[in-house]
Amino acid sequence: MNRVVIIGSGNLAEALARALAAARGLQLVQIHARNEERGREVARIAGCAWSGDPAALAPADLYLIAVSDRAVAEVAERLPIPHGAAVAHTAGSVPMEAIPAKFARRGVFYPMQTFTKGRAVDFRPIPIFLEASTPELLAELEEVAQRLSDRVIPADSERRSKIHLAAVFACNFANHMYALGEEIARSAGLDFDVLRALVAETAAKACDAASPRDVQTGPAVRGDRTTQERHEALIADPRMKEIYQTISQNIWETSRKI
Amino acid sequence: MNRVVIIGSGNLAEALARALAAARGLQLVQIHARNEERGREVARIAGCAWSGDPAALAPADLYLIAVSDRAVAEVAERLPIPHGAAVAHTAGSVPMEAIPAKFARRGVFYPMQTFTKGRAVDFRPIPIFLEASTPELLAELEEVAQRLSDRVIPADSERRSKIHLAAVFACNFANHMYALGEEIARSAGLDFDVLRALVAETAAKACDAASPRDVQTGPAVRGDRTTQERHEALIADPRMKEIYQTISQNIWETSRKI
Structure with missing residues (x-):
């Protein structure tokens, strides 16, 4: 699992994009975001492509949904994300089940930090809390998270x-x-x-x-x-x-x- | 005004002692404190003498009273501080008048920071708020405070x-x-x-x-x-x-x- 698409262009999307772009063994292939100005800006920061067109959503192994808590379910439902891909949202207080069940490989990838536009942070000490629909996916997400952070912690929705x-x-x-x-x-x-x-x-x-x-x-x-x-x-x-x-x-x- | 005695051995007394000991143009001549163990410890940190005996209170230009808020008045009253010397307490919320009126040269010398035993802090960015019974004394306290901090601010009791x-x-x-x-x-x-x-x-x-x-x-x-x-x-x-x-x-x- 190394090709990653980030969906969203907010503070967390920007921070994740910076971290993924700098990580070894991972390839940030696209920022997908409706807001063109911010989407282009985050893509520029991370040195990758931007798209706002659902039809142009890039193929990837992992789709990280970094949008507002309320939009997680609707974005996952609406976008033509391949059902076999892994899909994880990044919200601290949203249940994993907000991602539609049609995705067998769904999970949560929550980096606990306060993120601000234009502000780079060191990702290594940031705890990343993971949840996944299968033990296999959990192991795959752990591998991705460990490339960004030294503190990767499994946590079900209640613990999270x-x-x-x-x-x-x-x-x-x-x-x-x-x-x-x-x-x-x-x-x-x-x-x-x-x-x-x-x-x-x-x-x-x-x-x-x-x-x-x-x-x-x-x-x-x-x-x-x-x-x-x-x-x-x-x-x-x-x-x-x-x-x-x-x-x-x-x-x-x-x-x-x- | 360069010879200073610190009265007290708490967290603020220790931090002030560290700062005074390191400052140019000031001489920390004594830590006066009832608690022998802490008094000796603070004196050791600052490389000066300790005394717990009121009769052995050292002569100085300025006595800084760094004791608990409630003890300021009693300590200033009880100790044989020369009435002509400058006497200042270091408490944020205690009125200057807690120091007995027999001291014509009374004031406040309040460094706004959270201090902890055994923890050295950089004093230069710490604001020091000053109040004094006369404009002359205020000017003298300003000169002392500026040797410790880059932010010296006059403040009456209400502002403080x-x-x-x-x-x-x-x-x-x-x-x-x-x-x-x-x-x-x-x-x-x-x-x-x-x-x-x-x-x-x-x-x-x-x-x-x-x-x-x-x-x-x-x-x-x-x-x-x-x-x-x-x-x-x-x-x-x-x-x-x-x-x-x-x-x-x-x-x-x-x-x-x-």
Whole structure:
């Protein structure tokens, strides 16, 4: 299994295209995407062909569907993908069964990372979670994934959903905490720049620790109510205050040595 | 103003001691701390003397009080610090007035970073927020701070409280999101290791962006209710569910282009 077509032109499609183009033993033969501008751009980045025409879908061993979660089923149904080919979607929280049963060789190929247009990332440390309709296909997908990453992990749909949820906390929610920090800094006449060293060190410290719990700092873990009351008095927005209180309470509860 | 005594032996005291010991034009003359073991350890790291005896407090131009927020006033009151010396505490959310008024030259010297025992950090990008009882003292503290950091910012107590609150979100709360991610990953039989690449990239991406809002990803910012419902069904703990819903709602509300 070495000829691969990527279907889609979003952030994940671009990152996969970069990684596949650079991998030994794999051939990225086509980016298939409806959005011509983005499709051409991703194809240019990866040095391969683009097509938006279903009739021109290239023959391949593996079709990786990297489209929005909701579009997986419809895209797999609509495109003239050969029924004997392997078809995998790349979404963290979509069941494998979203791919129509007419594909006997269906699976999931989920790289857990946050991807951004135009931003290259090192794929080797990114965990890739795999699921497949047969043990044979799982072994084939493992071989492909190992050419991209050092961490290839089989995971059925339920396990993968949990992993995706973990990623939402560690990535999406953490990023929102940076954004709320920025908002508060702005209320003090300062911009996000003032928080950059702190954000970088917080992540570096957690990554160097056995567990982020071991390096938790701040008033909540100390049970410092005086500081928390000063903070609460500074927050006018009710939802932000609720976030402050709920997270503080949870830090305190989960850090207590009972 | 070049002879400095640090009072305290916690994480911030250690980081300040490292930075002062390495700075040109400043002399760290003593670590004064009640906890002998930690006091000696910090003094060893910084290559200076330790004392726990109030009668042996060394003469200096500046006394930096790096103790717990609640202990600032009592420590400043109790120790035989010469009334003519400059005395500054290092706490983000403690008013300058916690230092007794008998010190005409009192101030605040707050480096905004998360510090950990045994972990060296580069002090140059760390913002140091200063407050002082007189313009003359502010200028003197600025000169000291500039020997440690490239970002020295005057901030009265109210502004500093807001900055400290911003830091709690961007650091303490972000770290707790990593910890919750770890907890969920463990429920899927995986440890924190699987999240490290994601945590590192999330922080790096935010730091490289103009604003963390620009790089927000995930189901909440897309308004993807299907995925959110799948996630909510996986969360048994009521407080974790509340955190999931409140943060998701806030990401959606604050990202909508109205």
